Amino acid sequence: MRITIIGSGNVATHLAAALKNAGHLIVQVYSRNIQNAALLAYHVKAEAIDSLDELNTSIDIFIIAVNDDVIGRVAGRLAKYQKLMVHTSGATDLFTLLAFADNVGVFYPLQTFSKVKEVDFAKVPLCIEGANEQITAELTELAQTISQNVYTINSEKRKTLHLAAVFACNFPNYLYELARQLLAKQGMEFDMLRPLIIETAEKVQSRLPMEVQTGPAIRNDETTMDFHLQLLSDKPELQELYRLLSQGIIKLDIQQRGEK
Secondary structure (H helix, E strand, C coil): EEEEEECHHHHHHHHHHHHHHCEEEEEEEEECCHHHHHHHHHCCCCCCCCCHHHCCCCCCEECCCCCCHHHHHHHHHHHHHCCCCECCCCCCCCHHHHHHCCCCEEEEEECEEEECCCHHHHCEEEEEEEHHHHHHHHHHHHCCCCEEEEEEECCCHHHHHHHHHHHHHHHHHHHHHHHHHHHHHCCCCHHHHHHHHHHHHHHHCCCCHHHHHHCCCCCCHHHHHHHHHHHHHHHHHHHHHHHHHHHHHHHHHHHHHCCC
């Protein structure tokens, strides 16, 4: 397909590269910052533009990979070209595009992306939604050229999936940073925790999370939990977070025991 990428951030960068490597032609890369557009365009052999008035309309699809709050604004500018256009957001409804055109869909990659680390896109779940069956089929075919894990998911389910992804990815990463700060305060390195993090992640590849839950909360070890809270006496916000998470683990454990 002949594709124009609207955006130059993490998602746009990885998606453009995957599509190019699969044999598709990236015609243009748009960004408000021409330097960002040029950097991505160079890697995918495309033209860099910083104005939507410079769009080449001899394409098959616009892929909108921008911040959620400007998707509608961009779609409104692109609608006049009557090309298939999709957004890549997990939290944005398909109706955001349908407000401007009928030939629209969603092409959401469920993965955390950063420009400094390569991702095996073949393993990335791609969630597809089309305004009709024909568009869904077309997007599915496109998705299958770059991923082995393609799902047809409507907006309601995708929003829940995105929320689940925040709990599974963004929040743990924040907790990693809090752990790093606690160690740094005592002159210890975050590297000490990396094997623990990997082991935990590997366990849930084959088991359900609660089946492999460990720690003082699951053991209801009140002495250890009280001691941890004392260590956090100078950080009341972390004390509250510790309490909430520990109570959540205990409550979930009691609930699951009651279901057995």
